[in-house]
Amino acid sequence: MRTRTGFGLAAVASCLALATAVTVGRGGGGGAGPPLAPPKGPYAALGDSYTAGPRIPGRHGRPAGCERSDHNYPALVAARLGLRAAEFRDVSCSGAVMDDLSGPQSTDDGVNPAQLSAVTRATRLVTLGIGGNDIGFGELITTCVKTGVAYRLEQRIVGGAADGAPCRDRYAADGTDEVDGRIRTAGARLSGVLDDVRRRAPAARVYVVGYPAILPAAGTDCAALGLAPGDVNYLRAKERRLNAVLRERAQAAGVGYVDTYTPSTGRGACADPGVRWIEPLVPAAPAAPVHPNARGERGMAEAVLHALGVTS
Numbered sequence: 001m002r003t004r005t006g007f008g009l010a011a012v013a014s015c016l017a018l019a020t021a022v023t024v025g026r027g028g029g030g031g032a033g034p035p036l037a038p039p040k041g042p043y044a045a046l047g048d049s050y051t052a053g054p055r056i057p058g059r060h061g062r063p064a065g066c067e068r069s070d071h072n073y074p075a076l077v078a079a080r081l082g083l084r085a086a087e088f089r090d091v092s093c094s095g096a097v098m099d100d101l102s103g104p105q106s107t108d109d110g111v112n113p114a115q116l117s118a119v120t121r122a123t124r125l126v127t128l129g130i131g132g133n134d135i136g137f138g139e140l141i142t143t144c145v146k147t148g149v150a151y152r153l154e155q156r157i158v159g160g161a162a163d164g165a166p167c168r169d170r171y172a173a174d175g176t177d178e179v180d181g182r183i184r185t186a187g188a189r190l191s192g193v194l195d196d197v198r199r200r201a202p203a204a205r206v207y208v209v210g211y212p213a214i215l216p217a218a219g220t221d222c223a224a225l226g227l228a229p230g231d232v233n234y235l236r237a238k239e240r241r242l243n244a245v246l247r248e249r250a251q252a253a254g255v256g257y258v259d260t261y262t263p264s265t266g267r268g269a270c271a272d273p274g275v276r277w278i279e280p281l282v283p284a285a286p287a288a289p290v291h292p293n294a295r296g297e298r299g300m301a302e303a304v305l306h307a308l309g310v311t312s
Helices: 012-018 073-081 137-158 166-171 178-200 229-252 294-307
Strands: 043-047 088-090 105-107 110-112 125-129 205-209 256-258
Touching: 043 073, 073 088, 073 125, 073 294, 125 178, 137 166, 137 229, 166 229, 178 205, 178 229, 205 229, 205 294, 229 256, 256 294
Parallel strands: 043 088, 043 125, 125 205, 205 256
Antiparallel strands: 105 110
């Protein structure tokens, strides 16, 4: 067991000191044909920190090290569905990787049991938000912020290309992109996880929940993350590729995919505080750096509810 923090971004803020569209597959039987009635539970919510909602008040459940919020999207979905406490199990945990679905996860404050233990033959709804930690996205952001700060400093002193991408150059040397390889590996592992979920809960509607937009939809202006201009494009492309692979694997497994990227476009970490779903390196609202705030979790909940056929 390894100790991790959500998306590996606990150290990201210190780097600055150095200078509702939905794509749905069958979802357990909800493809072509008449719409299915919303499930009434039991509901098992699995995932990493983007599911758990670290630092969004108030903290809920054990272990405390998972930093699970009672206002994350699973809690909001369960409330809208009218589920009783006994019909809802949120086992998401900050820092989770796919290994933590089938085995216990050690956190800074307690051990989270294998998340798949919450999925049984009685389960009727499963949401799963996973993959970011498997590709090392926190480490990727941290490295890109550090190289971005150094790049901007160098630009001020000696000048040079205005559209540099030092982080991309580090990860995509010699024509081989290391991050793309990680994404392919994560996709293959997700297929095995989804097969396991379907075996454990054959009657459940299952949805893979994608990641919301972190960066602007276009352009390279994202001062709130301290990135070099070319690396804004690079990281945007990596997140889109990860979401595309999550969607492909969900559809291949015959489960649903919830697109949270489209409704969050223009609401990433570099957007105005009044509209953004994702907080920057120095959050202005209660949330972990480069993670969803309460508005973001509400937006993700709406995307899931739309997939379930629940309207306002």
